Amino acid sequence: MAGRRPVVGVAVGEPKKGSGTSTGPSPSSSASAVADEPYTLAEEQAPKTRGEAVAFVRGLDVRPDYFATGYRKRNPFESDPAQWAVLGEDCLWRREALPETALASLTRAFEMPEQGGKEAVYVSLTVTVHENIVAARRDMAGALESALRCPEQRLNATDVVRGLYSRVDASTDLRNAVTEDDLVEAGEWVVDGENEAHPFDWYKFRVGPVTVAATARHGAGRSKEEDTAVSSDLAKGVGFVAAEIDNWGAAGSEGAADDSGGTDGATDEPAETKGAEQ
Amino acid sequence: MERLLPFDPPAIGGHRLAVRLGAGGMGVVYLARSPHGAWCALKVIRAEYADDPGFRARFRREAELASRLTGWWTVPVVRADADADSPWLATAYVPGPSLAEAVARPGLWPGAQVRGLGAALAEALDGVHAAGLVHRDVKPANVLLAVDGPRLIDFGIARAVGATALTADGSVVGSPGYLSPEQARGRTVGPPSDVFSLGCVLALTVTGRAPFGTGGAAAVLYRTVHEEPDLDGVPAGLDRIVRRCLAKEPEQRPGARELLDVLGGFTPDGWLPEGLPARVAARAARVLELPVPEPTTVDGPSSVTVPEAPPSPTRRRLLVAGSALGVTAAGGAGAWWQWGRNRASANTGSVHRTRHVIALLGSPDDPFYAAQERGARLAVEQHNQDAGRTVDLVLRTADDRGTAAGSADAAVRLADDPDVSVAIATGSNATAPAALTPCKKARLTLLITRADTEKLNGVNTTTALLLRSTQTLGPHPVLRYLNRVVEPARTVVVHDLATEADSLPTVRIATIYGKLNNETAVEDVAADEDFTGFARRIAVRPRDAVLFAGTSPSRAAACARALRNAGHKGARVAGEHVLAAPFLAVGEGWRIGTGYIDANADSRTRAFAAAFRSRYERAPGPWAAEAYDAVRFAAHGLASIGDDGRSALRPGLLRKPWQGITRVMGFDAVSQYFQVEKDNGGFLYRVTGGTARFVARADDIGKQT
Numbered sequence: 001m002a003g004r005r006p007v008v009g010v011a012v013g014e015p016k017k018g019s020g021t022s023t024g025p026s027p028s029s030s031a032s033a034v035a036d037e038p039y040t041l042a043e044e045q046a047p048k049t050r051g052e053a054v055a056f057v058r059g060l061d062v063r064p065d066y067f068a069t070g071y072r073k074r075n076p077f078e079s080d081p082a083q084w085a086v087l088g089e090d091c092l093w094r095r096e097a098l099p100e101t102a103l104a105s106l107t108r109a110f111e112m113p114e115q116g117g118k119e120a121v122y123v124s125l126t127v128t129v130h131e132n133i134v135a136a137r138r139d140m141a142g143a144l145e146s147a148l149r150c151p152e153q154r155l156n157a158t159d160v161v162r163g164l165y166s167r168v169d170a171s172t173d174l175r176n177a178v179t180e181d182d183l184v185e186a187g188e189w190v191v192d193g194e195n196e197a198h199p200f201d202w203y204k205f206r207v208g209p210v211t212v213a214a215t216a217r218h219g220a221g222r223s224k225e226e227d228t229a230v231s232s233d234l235a236k237g238v239g240f241v242a243a244e245i246d247n248w249g250a251a252g253s254e255g256a257a258d259d260s261g262g263t264d265g266a267t268d269e270p271a272e273t274k275g276a277e278q
Numbered sequence: 279m280e281r282l283l284p285f286d287p288p289a290i291g292g293h294r295l296a297v298r299l300g301a302g303g304m305g306v307v308y309l310a311r312s313p314h315g316a317w318c319a320l321k322v323i324r325a326e327y328a329d330d331p332g333f334r335a336r337f338r339r340e341a342e343l344a345s346r347l348t349g350w351w352t353v354p355v356v357r358a359d360a361d362a363d364s365p366w367l368a369t370a371y372v373p374g375p376s377l378a379e380a381v382a383r384p385g386l387w388p389g390a391q392v393r394g395l396g397a398a399l400a401e402a403l404d405g406v407h408a409a410g411l412v413h414r415d416v417k418p419a420n421v422l423l424a425v426d427g428p429r430l431i432d433f434g435i436a437r438a439v440g441a442t443a444l445t446a447d448g449s450v451v452g453s454p455g456y457l458s459p460e461q462a463r464g465r466t467v468g469p470p471s472d473v474f475s476l477g478c479v480l481a482l483t484v485t486g487r488a489p490f491g492t493g494g495a496a497a498v499l500y501r502t503v504h505e506e507p508d509l510d511g512v513p514a515g516l517d518r519i520v521r522r523c524l525a526k527e528p529e530q531r532p533g534a535r536e537l538l539d540v541l542g543g544f545t546p547d548g549w550l551p552e553g554l555p556a557r558v559a560a561r562a563a564r565v566l567e568l569p570v571p572e573p574t575t576v577d578g579p580s581s582v583t584v585p586e587a588p589p590s591p592t593r594r595r596l597l598v599a600g601s602a603l604g605v606t607a608a609g610g611a612g613a614w615w616q617w618g619r620n621r622a623s624a625n626t627g628s629v630h631r632t633r634h635v636i637a638l639l640g641s642p643d644d645p646f647y648a649a650q651e652r653g654a655r656l657a658v659e660q661h662n663q664d665a666g667r668t669v670d671l672v673l674r675t676a677d678d679r680g681t682a683a684g685s686a687d688a689a690v691r692l693a694d695d696p697d698v699s700v701a702i703a704t705g706s707n708a709t710a711p712a713a714l715t716p717c718k719k720a721r722l723t724l725l726i727t728r729a730d731t732e733k734l735n736g737v738n739t740t741t742a743l744l745l746r747s748t749q750t751l752g753p754h755p756v757l758r759y760l761n762r763v764v765e766p767a768r769t770v771v772v773h774d775l776a777t778e779a780d781s782l783p784t785v786r787i788a789t790i791y792g793k794l795n796n797e798t799a800v801e802d803v804a805a806d807e808d809f810t811g812f813a814r815r816i817a818v819r820p821r822d823a824v825l826f827a828g829t830s831p832s833r834a835a836a837c838a839r840a841l842r843n844a845g846h847k848g849a850r851v852a853g854e855h856v857l858a859a860p861f862l863a864v865g866e867g868w869r870i871g872t873g874y875i876d877a878n879a880d881s882r883t884r885a886f887a888a889a890f891r892s893r894y895e896r897a898p899g900p901w902a903a904e905a906y907d908a909v910r911f912a913a914h915g916l917a918s919i920g921d922d923g924r925s926a927l928r929p930g931l932l933r934k935p936w937q938g939i940t941r942v943m944g945f946d947a948v949s950q951y952f953q954v955e956k957d958n959g960g961f962l963y964r965v966t967g968g969t970a971r972f973v974a975r976a977d978d979i980g981k982q983t
Contacts (some may be wrong), residue, residue, distance in 0.1 A: 063800070064786075157488045240790045247792065 007155035038238075039246035043133055043207030046249070053103030053129035055082045060244055061268075064110050066215075067123050068230070074109035074122070081106045084128060091150035099258050101135040102128055112230075119219025121230055125241065126213045136209045142182050143204055147185055155189070159217075161200050163187040175196060178239045181206035182202045186231070196220060201231045203238045209244045214238045290366055291359055293320050300822045309371060317371040318356055325364045337365050343357040344369075345947070348738075348929045349405030351398045353422075353431050356948065363664040372429045374558045377483065378418035387483045387551045389513045395421075395428055395481050396548045397541040402430040403476060403534035407469040408919075408926035414467065416475035417456040421560050426546045434812075454495040454502075455488045461528050462499040471529035473537060475522025478507075485511045497775025503817065533925070566740045634916045636909055638702035639713055641680035646728065649899035650704040650904060651675060656886075656893055657909035668917045671909070674698070674742060678705055682712035689713035693720030699924045700725065700912045703742075704905060714740050721925035727904045730784060730873060738950040741928055746873040746959050747907055747942060747952050752784035752793070753853030753871030755960040755976045756825070762980030763794045764849040766823035768797040770816055772837060775839075784827035784853065794825075809837045813844035820847040829855035838864045857970055865965040869973070873963045875940045876972035877903040883939050904959075907938035 047053040058081070064071035079095075079260040085104040088094045090118040105128040118213035130136040146153075153230060154163040188197035198220055204213040216228050216234045289295060293310040299319060300307045323337065330804055341358035348354070359366040365680070377395075381387070387395070397643035399421065406413050414509040415432065422429045427647070427663060459472035460467050460526060462851060481489040490498050507524045509517055525531045532540065613617075622816040638654050640647040658673045674691055678685035685705060687817045691696045693716045700726045702715060703710040710729035717724040717740070724742040726734065733743050747754065762770060765875030773785045816822060824846065826837050834856035836866050842864070854872035877883035877890070877898045886906060912927075914936055919926040935944030960976035973979075 021870075065773075065778070065782055070780055147601075243790055243792075 002131060039205075039207050039242040040247050041210055041249040043209055045252070046209045047129050050082075050103050050138075054106075056129060056248070057081055057104045057106035057127045060241065061245075062125055062127075062241055066240045067110060068112070068213075068233040068237075069119075070112050070115070071110045071123065072113060072243035074111050075178055077108055079105075079126075084126070084141075085154060087146045087150060091152060093156070094157045101131050101138075103131055104129045115221065118221040118226070123221055123234060124215050124237070125212075126242065127211070127245075130211065131210045132168055133209045136206050136211050137181065139211055139258045140183060140204065140206050144183055158192050159189055160192065161189045162202075163188055163196070164202070176216045179205040179207050179212075179242050184235075184267070199227050199231070201234055203235050205238055205240050205242050208249070210245055212238055212241045214244070287610065288366075290320060291357065291368075292320060293357075293368060297322070298328065306857050310368065312356065312368065314425075316355055316356075317373075318368040319371045320366055320368045322364050325507075326360075335359050336364060336976075337367070341367050343409070343699045346409045346411075346929055346933065347405055349402055350406060350428055351495065352404035352427060352750065353429050354948075364899065372424050372431065374422045374424040374429075375430070376419050377421040377423060377479070377645045379425055380484050380554055381418060381486055386486070386553075389484070389516055391551045392480055392483050392516060393541045394544050395483060398427050398544040398549075399430060399476055400473075400478070400534045400538040400541060401423065403429075403469070404538060405925065405929075406430075406472070406520075407534055408692065408922045409929055410922075412467060412469055413472045413475075414461070415456075416472050416479060418479055419951065423550065423554065425555070425558055427544060428551060429949075434769070439613075450701070454498040455490060455492070455500060458528070459503045464501045467768055468528065469534065470531045472533045473523050473534060474525075474528075476534075477520050477531075478788060480516070481507060481509055481512060481520050481522070484516065484634065485509070489520075500822055505962050509675050516970040518564075535904045551936075557821055593678045611615070611866065612849065630978050631668060631670045632916075633697075634699035634913075635672045635674050635695075635697045636912055637674045637676050637694070637701045638704060638905070639676050639678050639688055639701055639710075641678050641709070642686070643680050644705060644709075646899070647704055649772070649902035650727065650905035651885075652890065653898060653902035653904070653906035655701065655889055657906045657913070659893075660889070661910070661913050670939070671912070671913055671916075673915040673925065678703075678709050678713070680705070680709060681707055681894075685709040685712040686716060689716035690707070693717055693722045699916055700914070702727060702905065702908050704728060704768065704901070707733075708935060710734070712740050717741050718780050723912075723924065723928040723931070725908045728901055730871065733779075738948070743931060743943075744952050745911070745941075747903065747954050749780060749783045749853075750787070751954060752787035752827070754787075754793070754853070755871035755962045755979060756851035756853070756869050757788065757793050757871070758976055758979045759869050759871070759962055760823055760825070760849060760851060764823055766796060766821065766848055768819065769794050769823040769825055771798055771800045771825045771827055772809075772812065773800050773802045774805075774830065774833050774835050774837075775824070776923070777801060777830050778805075780855070781827040784825070788825055800804065800826060803837075809840035810843075811864045812837075813840035814842070816846060817844040820845055821849065823849040826850070826852040826856065829853065831858035835860040835864050838868065862965060862968050862970065863880060868965045868966075870899075870963045871971055871976075872963055872970075873904070873959055874900045875902075875903050875961050875975070876963075879972040880975065904938045907940050907943070909940060911936055911943050 047056040058078075064073055069108040080103045082098055084096045084098055084102065085093045085107075087093055104127060107124055110125070111125040112123075128136075128139065130139060147164045151164055152160060154160050163226065164185050177247045183202075185202040185204075187200045187244075188198040190197040199216075199218040200212070202216075203215045204211060206212075214234055214237065216230060218230055222230065263277075286297065290291040290310070291975060292313040293308075295308045295310045296317075297309050298306060299309050306322050308320045308322065310318055312318050319390050320415070323333075338358075338360035341355055341360065342819065344355040345358075353369045353372055356368045356370060399416070403413065403416070416430070420430060421719060422431055454462075456475045456478045458467060458471040461485070474876055478489055481487075485508075487508060488498075489509060490501040490505070492498065492506065502669075503526075509520060512520055519532075519537070523531055523537065526546045554639055580708070634656065636654070638651055640650060642648070654773075658671045659669060661671050678687040678688045685703070689712070691699050692773060700723045701713065703713050703957040704727055707729045709894065710726050711731060711733045713724055714734075716722075721741055724740075726742055726744045728747045729744075730746060732748050732750050734742070734748055735750060738745055769788065771785050771788045774781045784824045785800055789798050789800060803809060803812055803814070816824065824837075824841060828834060828837075834852055838850065838861065848868065850865075850867065853876070854870060857870060858873070861868075875883055883903050886903055887898055890896075890902060911931065915927050915931040918930050930942070932945050932947075935942050935953070937943075937957075942957040944951065944955075952959070956977060957974055962976065962979050963970040964973050974981075
């Protein structure tokens, strides 16, 4: 593991922005494979009001196949964008109203249905617009802190995540810094009353004042390699969302047309995805 | 590991420093994070050494040489900058203890484990020697223990055989106790010197004692030259092998390859003696506890990549399948890796020519096989008629029965045959990938002409080289066609869920990776759904372009029919996999991106096409010119390895771009992806009258009228 040659699959998957390929507009301009600029979103281009922020998070097209072929939307698919999940002093995740510093937070739920003896994988992806970069950085720091504070976290009535650790894995050499901040945690989740625990991944990237977080709860029946593939595909998908956010900024926020200002709409998210978004 | 000291810089060449791994007379080694986030060992040379202009030349050479090594048990040089105030060099980081730390007591390493260690190190040296290098400083401190096997590091004083210009020969370099007699005497040394040093290392590993004792350097050197080694306590079988390595006369020692054979193979399971795995893992885990260095802005002038990829920090680039995409593989400074022996006799027409067998893997039942076999045969025949050639080629064919199992079987047979110098897989995505593992095990280079599945992206962990881009880049010639010629207001990407896995990369390259300049929209079409609903929706905007991302000819045909019926007027494009009868019948006007040229229609392949016609009385079909190029590319590499054996071929082929008639064979230095910057083996066709007609090479799309 350690010291092995870099796994190309990881590098291949990391979305990188820019042109300069054979198909790009200026093929001769690219002289370097070096990823120089991480994905970002300038504060002044980011949504400013709650209404804009809700339209923004709803407007992002997060395709199920961002996380690999075979993923489907779960029902209900989207959460209430006026709430987010908070890890309490008791290490229990709860949905609470957004604080002043967060403008909108939308969680989408996906699953890879059970197939061929491999139990389902549940992915939840949360995009949160903070009022500014400082608030987003605080959120990143808080996420790291919360994992230290609660090595075991209860997601809901039946599911517990434990053994969470921050991972900077030498075996993922060539893992590119896709965004300005990133946080990778991994652990295992277990359902009360069951003996077997399964892998749990948690990625969180910051793109300017926006944070993108994803979790995956792996079902049973996968080999170590297959679980690793699920994790790296998840990271890839989070990168795709980051790319989209960067793109949105670059295109000049024309996409945020629908200004509903709404905190209505979405139903409560399924209990299992609680806590997944932080 | 130590904390950084106050005067340590926060970053060097964009690498954020985390901790000091060690410091010595020459400089400091840091653990650092590359701009890509990878951990690496970054060695910085003290500026005072760098004042000597000869030193920079030597350093640059060191970096260049070390970047040539691609073996499993050596550590690749990732980047270096010989021109920085304090020159530096970064290698992949191996988070394990060194052997020097793990031989504290005799008996710790049982015979079987020592043999395994020796086998891996012999293999490492075999690669070093095959590249024309001598390590010159094989010692326990330069052997790191990782969970999956040892790594030979620090080519600090390695240099090419006979390249004595950079240092005054006669000075002793290396570490007393592990030096060979010829090194101790200050004589010119070759590969056998490393074998001697390895013998010393193995003896020490077993007994816990250096075989020529300790004490003052002069005394140790004297004993090395004049006395027999102290091998008390070395088990009998191993004693014989170690003793041969420690022969005073270089020519009496086994070669690294022979040593590898004698020691038997290396198996990673249980390779470490009891107690050590935990220590190795603990050391590896220490990296996990490190704080991630603060992101700092990339400082100063950018470093020089090894080899020769000029970084020009602009926007973040697509690293997908290519780092290849971004790298200009063409480079100036580096000398091509021609070595030694047969170079001198290149034009003498001398009698001795090494005979190399090139094996062509494929099935006669494959519609694209016959053309490739003919193209390959023509290349071999032309080669063997060249009076100036230095090697002779023989073409052998191996039937893969058109199946993955057959491909694996055939590859095993070829790999077992020491006469085979290189294999070429001509088959499809269903067959070619199965040949990877057998070829890798036997260090047989495998060139892949046609297959393009994403399974082949990881070539740098294999012995394969892909002579085209994979599906990860989609049908890139048609993306360029859309960008340069059509410039549609919007492109609808049809994600055909009937071939979802194959379709997805094209969807991604066009959308997420942003390779289409204008707006895109994705239409998912379920496997059990036809394309009428989609066609009805697009009829609202009939000038939009359509990129069919699927790979099934019948599905593409259904899509084409639906678009025609809906009165679609815009451009319609797809990749080569749809080119079969059902689609060709209804795909009039579609543009198709392929990885094969029509040799009859292009000026640079005209001579080949004429030779082909005169030899076979027929025109070359698809992939004939690509197979021709593959053989010539292989021949070019084989001519340069001389008698060094087939494992030396691939590193040589990777070194520098080679110009073929269909494309430039160039590879990214790290990922080893096929480069797609220029002359990239992408071609545009147009479907007309039920056939696909060649339009242009990718570079020429949009250039002509």
